[in-house]
Amino acid sequence: MIEVDIAADPTDVTNDSYIFQKTEKLLKFGVEKVIWITTQAKKVTVATANDDWQVKDWHKDVDILNGISFNIGRYLTQKGSPFA
Numbered sequence: 001m002i003e004v005d006i007a008a009d010p011t012d013v014t015n016d017s018y019i020f021q022k023t024e025k026l027l028k029f030g031v032e033k034v035i036w037i038t039t040q041a042k043k044v045t046v047a048t049a050n051d052d053w054q055v056k057d058w059h060k061d062v063d064i065l066n067g068i069s070f071n072i073g074r075y076l077t078q079k080g081s082p083f084a
Contacts, residue, residue, distance in 0.1 A: 023047045035062065037072060039083070044072065 023034045027049045036045040037058065044062050047053040056062060059073030076084035 019045065023053075033064075035064070042073070 019036055019038075023036070023045075026034050027047060032048065034045075034047040036047075037043075038045070042058045044056045044058050044060070045053060046056070046062060057073070059071065061069045061071045063069045073084055
């Protein structure tokens with residue numbers, strides 16, 4: 001399952017705290033992997049329950065499932081986006 005959290009309302013916490021709290025809840029619930037894309041920082045955070053979390057530049061490949069990955073920076077560049 002992939003969830004896009006566009007309606008996040010971190011009014012009582014910082015953006016980082018919101019990401020950390022939401023990720024912990026999802027992992028405790030049983031989600032295998034949580035991937036956050038932060039547009040302002042241009043970073044991708046990958047969290048799993050049994051490993052250290054990784055923070056990558058969004059121009060790096062990110063594994064979603066075995067054999068399936070994405071690279072948001074490359075995609076945006078290919079599409080001519082000014083946000084790449």
